Amino acid sequence: MGAYDTYSGTAPCPVCGDWHWLGGQTTFFEPHFDLPPRWFRAGEPQPLQFTPDDLLREPWSGSWIRIRTPRTPEILHLLPDIDGMYPCACGTPLAEVLRFRLRPDGADAGTATLVHVGLYHALADPRALDVDAADGEQVVPWRGNLEAFEQGLRELAASPPDVRAARLHAALTAHFQKLEAARNATDGFTFVTAPMPCEACGDTRERTHLTHFTGPDGRAPFLRDGWTGGTLRPGTRVEGDFGWLDEDVDRGIYVRLRHPVPADGFTIIGARENVGCRCGAGATSVVMRFARDPGGVTFTGASLRVVRGRADVADGDFAPGSHGSRDFPNGFPQPATRDEAVQSLLRTNWRCP
Structure with a gap:
């Protein structure tokens, strides 16, 4: 049929x-x-x-x-x-x-x-x-x-x-x-709004991006109790215990790309969007950056990146998993190693061969 x-x-x-x-x-x-x-x-x-x-x-x-x-x-x-x-x-x-x-x-x-x-x-x-x-x-x-x-x-x-x-x-x-x-x-969703430069050409404009940090069903939020939804702008601080960053664990639907993460912050590379900069570099992902201190994390900014392979995610700490993660498996089998997880994300998130 x-x-x-x-x-x-x-x-x-x-x-x-x-x-x-x-x-x-x-x-x-x-x-x-x-x-x-x-x-x-x-x-x-x-x-x-x-x-x-x-x-x-x-x-x-x-x-x-x-x-x-x-x-x-x-x-x-x-x-x-x-x-x-x-x-x-x-x-x-x-x-x-x-x-x-x-x-x-x-x-x-x-x-x-x-x-x-x-x-x-x-x-x-x-x-x-x-x-x-x-x-x-x-x-x-x-x-x-x-x-x-x-x-x-x-x-x-x-x-x-x-x-x-x-x-x-x-x-x-x-x-x-x-x-x-x-x-x-917002209905419990989280958006990030920031001036986002295109990493290919430098063109910078304010953009708004819908994340998977929270959702109206309340399942597996990335920032957990310190954040229930709304808009994150550069300088927005979320207080809470982020000690889990030091452990080799995933968070919500976000899969850990590397371990350990830097002590002063972390970077999230979003899945490929169906939109790209006017320079024509290609369909982009939103790269979101957070600083970390003992009492919480602060959203510091974002940029647009065309991901074509493993080198383009080398500085990333987390990425959304289309089939969930170790923290939120969704019934799908999980990769046996982080290398397999990254390769799976390259195929599904960014459609890389």
Whole structure:
């Protein structure tokens, strides 16, 4: 059995220029679950089970809503899952727009080729709304009743294009307002906010990074009793007993990269993010540094680093383990040695061969 179609691509933030590695799933092309799923990548045609005209004929299909009348049968602009959209580190709310080239291929089928992935200001750039089709599940809110949802889709599809675009804008606005409210509430999560230089080019801007130090479920927090969530900024001090740093133990989901750690502090190297500096060095990890004294630790700052191999984590003391750690195993088998643990993290955290 196959799965949903996926797509992937890269695009810069339209405001700050940071590169984003984008990807997700889409049901727009009606994946056939008895066949292998399609992976839409730039320039690679993927087969369809129907002609391209069929994609643009109906005003709505499944949970997809037609936003405008297609300008050409060969080009499709698609705005995928609104729930998956997020703001850039610079604060810009980002909307992904996928551009496909559609071509007939014989009498009964055709192909779709992803030719461009664009990132636009979701609330201020008209190109975020100037699309042929969009995810209708947020444009028409789900009320727990399929018949009512489909009726809402039909009614919206029958409205003028400017009304449909306005409803799409309202859905995008509501989505990013919800994200901002969650960010301000923190709900037990820990963020670090600091001027973060890119270690490749030196470009420095203030960024905010979500850590795994705490979570709303309260399980295995890295800083333990001295910190329950919020925002760490350079100079923020967390009091408590950090004697465990001198022991060969992991902490929460963070795996120890070396032992012993320096007596005056420690460094945490985060997993690879789907974003990188505008210099184009590659997808980066946030490197967080803490100073230590007898009564606690102090967050001193952070930077961005592209991890390509073992040498790039040589100064790190901890990194988040995707399968947990000795302190929080999550049911996964643990590496027998630290060397194996580092090699596993290189494969999973930073996708190094």
